[in-house]
Amino acid sequence: xxxxxxxxxxxxxxxxxxxxxxxxxxxxxxxxxxxxxxxxxxxxxxxxxxxxxxxxxxxxxxxxxxxxxxxxxxxxxxxxxxxxxxxxxxxxxxxxxxxxxxxxxxxxxxxxxxxxxxxxxxxxxxxxxxxxxxxxxxxxxxxxxxxxxxxxxxxxxxxxxxxxxxxxxxxxxxxxxxxxxxxxxxxxxxxxxxxxxxxxxxxxxxxxxxxxxxxxxxxxxxxxxxxxxxxxxxxxxxxxxxxxxxxxxxxxxxxxxxxxxxxxxxxxxxxxxxxxxxxxxxxxxxxxxxxxxxxxxxxxxxxxxxxxxxxxxxxxxxxxxxxxxxxxxxxxxxxxxxxxxxxxxxxxxxxxxxxxxxxxxxxxxxxxxxxxxxxxxxxxxxxxxxxxxxxxxxxxxxxxxxxxxxxxxxxxxxxxxxxxxxxxxxxxxxxxx
Amino acid sequence: xxxxxxxxxxxxxxxxxxxxxxxxxxxxxxxxxxxxxxxxxxxxxxxxxxxxxxxxxxx
Numbered sequence: 001x002x003x004x005x006x007x008x009x010x011x012x013x014x015x016x017x018x019x020x021x022x023x024x025x026x027x028x029x030x031x032x033x034x035x036x037x038x039x040x041x042x043x044x045x046x047x048x049x050x051x052x053x054x055x056x057x058x059x060x061x062x063x064x065x066x067x068x069x070x071x072x073x074x075x076x077x078x079x080x081x082x083x084x085x086x087x088x089x090x091x092x093x094x095x096x097x098x099x100x101x102x103x104x105x106x107x108x109x110x111x112x113x114x115x116x117x118x119x120x121x122x123x124x125x126x127x128x129x130x131x132x133x134x135x136x137x138x139x140x141x142x143x144x145x146x147x148x149x150x151x152x153x154x155x156x157x158x159x160x161x162x163x164x165x166x167x168x169x170x171x172x173x174x175x176x177x178x179x180x181x182x183x184x185x186x187x188x189x190x191x192x193x194x195x196x197x198x199x200x201x202x203x204x205x206x207x208x209x210x211x212x213x214x215x216x217x218x219x220x221x222x223x224x225x226x227x228x229x230x231x232x233x234x235x236x237x238x239x240x241x242x243x244x245x246x247x248x249x250x251x252x253x254x255x256x257x258x259x260x261x262x263x264x265x266x267x268x269x270x271x272x273x274x275x276x277x278x279x280x281x282x283x284x285x286x287x288x289x290x291x292x293x294x295x296x297x298x299x300x301x302x303x304x305x306x307x308x309x310x311x312x313x314x315x316x317x318x319x320x321x322x323x324x325x326x327x328x329x330x331x332x333x334x335x336x337x338x339x340x341x342x343x344x345x346x347x348x349x350x351x352x353x354x355x356x357x358x359x360x361x362x363x364x365x366x367x368x369x370x371x372x373x374x375x376x377x378x379x380x381x382x383x384x385x386x387x388x389x390x391x392x393x394x395x396x397x398x399x400x401x402x403x404x405x406x407x408x409x410x411x412x413x414x415x416x417x418x419x420x421x422x423x424x425x426x427x428x429x430x431x432x433x
Numbered sequence: 434x435x436x437x438x439x440x441x442x443x444x445x446x447x448x449x450x451x452x453x454x455x456x457x458x459x460x461x462x463x464x465x466x467x468x469x470x471x472x473x474x475x476x477x478x479x480x481x482x483x484x485x486x487x488x489x490x491x492x
Contacts, residue, residue, distance in 0.1 A: 282476045285469035292466060307455075316462040319451060323443045323463070328470045335473060338482045 003028035005430050008162040008216035012070045015062055022062060022073025026055040026117055029075045032430075033119065033160045039141060039433055040158060041134040042151040044080045045088050046120035051075070055117050070219045072115035077155045077164030080121040081128050082108055083196040091198050092124040092133060092148075095302060095309050105196025107165060107207055107224055114223050119161060122151030125369060128167055128200045129295065131311035132369050137179060138431040139397055143362040146176030147369030149210070153180040156210040159430025163211045163220050168379055169200045169291065171358070171372025173208035174387045178357035178400025179370065181389045181431065182210050183421070185217045186375075188407045189382030192224045201294035203333070204287070204379050212428050214388065214418040221410060229411045235268035236416035238403075239350030243276045248373060250360040256399035257356045260390035260424055267423040274349055277342030279335060284373060286332035286339075287380045293329045296321025340381040347383075347406045352416045357387040357400030378404050386417050389426035398426075436474075440467035 003011065003025045014020035030048060037043060058073045078084060081091050083101035090096045104112065112118070123133035125148040135150040137143040138158040145154040149166030153176035156164050166173045168186045177184025186208035199205055207224070211217045214231075222228055240261060246254055265271045296303075299310070299318045307315060347353065359371040378385040384407070387400035401420065405413035443463045447456035 279476070282473055285472040286476075288466065288469045289473060307451075312458075316459055319447070319455065319459055320443075320462045320466050322450075323446050324466065324470070328473060331473050331476070331478070334478055334482055335476055338476075338478070 004032040004159045006162065007213050007428060008071070008074055008211060008219055009213065011074055011162060012072070012219070015073045016067055018062070022055040022058040022117060023052070025073060026051055026075055026119070029119060029161060032158075036158050036160060036433065040136050040138060040154050042122055042155040042158070042160060044090055044121045044123050044151065047087050047118060051117050051119045058115055058117065068115035069223065071111065071223050074116050074163065075119050075161045076111055076116040077120065077122045077152050077161040078108060078118055079149050079152050079164070079166050080124045081167060081198040082165055083198070084108055084118070084121065087121065089121065092126045092128070093309070101196070103196060106193040108196065110224060122149070122155055122164055124148050125150065126311045126314050127198070127295075128169060128172060129317060130313035130369065132366055134366065136366070136433070137362050138433045139181060139362070141433050143364050143397065144179065144366055144369050146179035146358070146362060148172040149176050149208070150369065152210050153177055153182060153184070156180070156212060157182045157431050158433065163209060163216060166208045166210055167197060168206045168208045168375065169204045170287070170379055171375025173206070173210070174375040174385055174400070174402055175358045175370055175372055177210055178387045178389070178398065178402075179362035181398030181426065182212050183214055183217050183386065183388055184208065184210050185221065185386045186379070186384060187221060187225065187410055188384045191408065191410070199298050201291045202298075203294060204290060206379060206382075212430070214414060214421045217386065218414050221414070229414060231411055231415035231418050233419040233422060234415055235270070235419055236351040237270040237272065238264065238352060238354040238416070239274040239346065240271050240354045241274055241276060244280065245355045245374060248359055249356050252361060252393045253356045253358065253399060256391045256393065257354075257401060260401050261354065264420055264423055269420070271354070272350060274346055274353070277339065277346060279339040279342050280377070282335050283339055283377045283380055286335040287376045289324060289328055289332040290336070292317050292321035293324045296324070336380055339377070343381050343383060344406065351405070352413055353404040355402045355404070357402040361393045361395070361397040361399060374402060383407055384410050384413050386413055388417050388421045388424060390424050391426070436471045439470050440464060443467050
């Protein structure tokens with residue numbers, strides 16, 4: 001097997017055993033990027049020179065037996081809203097086209113200290129909002145990979161890196177991960193530092209990441225959070241949410257989830273149907289108010305100076321967000337508190353909640369990155385959520401099952417996800433478009 | 434039944450701040466936003482629904 005096709009855990013094991021060097025792994029990854037990047041356009045900036053330099057140094061360390069940890073020598077893609085010292089960070093916007101940060105985002109610094117190698121920065125929608133990136137879906141290049149973390153999802157799915165950082169304010173990790181047939185994980189709000197990550201709407205923004213397996217997601221979480229999570233794979237009690245989700249989902253999406261739920265139940269999971277709480281009906285409007293108001297606050301000054309430099313969707317969010325009356329914003333935040341408490345009660349009845357990861361499969365064309373409506377409730381209340389691939393549509397596009405747990409319940413969520421992944425048995429190898 | 438007065442107020446302010454042309458461009462977004470505002474106004478909050486934390490960790 002070519003090294004680019006290894007999962008993070010497999011590559012890590014081989015490096016520890018001295019059977020693979022970080023430089024050999026990086027060379028294989030760069031070759032893969034060379035081959036696929038013209039088609040997929042997942043990267044904004046590549047940093048081959050520094051990556052090769054770092055991989056050489058990490059190879060020497062490994063040969064001396066000094067392995068820093070599980071991401072020693074592992075290439076990790078970084079979404080282009082994370083500051084990287086000395087490396088262009090554009091936020092997907094012409095305003096920051098030449099922006100070179102003076103420091104690394106805290107997560108980037110943690111990864112570098114832990115021995116990760118950074119091949120470059122991955123494509124994002126403008127300011128991680130709605131105006132799309134040029135990236136294409138490795139499963140069908142006529143379709144969107146989703147967004148906002150478009151490049152990270154496509155890069156991991158196609159074997160251009162085994163892991164990549166993304167971010168989620170609405171559905172920017174879970175949805176693209178589902179569209180690209182990989183694992184996407186958005187841990188609890190504030191569990192992982194957002195320092196040095198350009199904000200979109202700060203009280204909704206989450207650090208998240210993409211991998212091809214739940215085991216890899218656990219490794220990434222442990223490194224980034226500094227906490228050792230040790231999930232054990234037990235059949236979970238899954239709280240299936242119908243109601244809104246069943247009504248809004250595309251037929252192929254709901255059928256895919258029902259099929260997956262049936263297979264999980266047959267294998268020993270308990271699937272119970274739960275009712276959405278009274279506040280759920282208000283979650284989407286409240287989320288959109290907070291999103292627009294906070295984005296407007298972040299961009300107020302830049303927008304007043306040069307509104308033309310924003311692409312249409314971001315410009316509407318900033319211009320419109322500046323008109324939101326403060327009582328509406330505060331009311332939306334109070335609704336968030338109510339929903340969080342009601343969602344906690346709901347999670348008293350199951351180990352985690354089960355819904356589809358996206359309203360539709362990956363849409364055709366690159367004009368829209370899809371609808372985040374199934375993910376934004378969990379960004380709104382800050383609960384951890386994770387998607388595991390659960391099947392394919394008749395057209396061969398991936399579908400995801402979204403699992404949501406209690407705040408700081410990452411270990412339980414990973415246990416459930418790892419067990420579901422084993423039963424659902426989706427191919428883990430990289431996708432060649 | 435959506436309260437149109439929210440939309441009308443927002444559109445008026447948009448015209449004053451950004452001009453007629455930009456306000457017109459913003460109209461579909463303002464429609465959605467004003468509907469969201471109208472909707473959250475309809476949610477019945479109680480005095481106890483004021484958690485000290487943004488994410489409902491305390492109440």
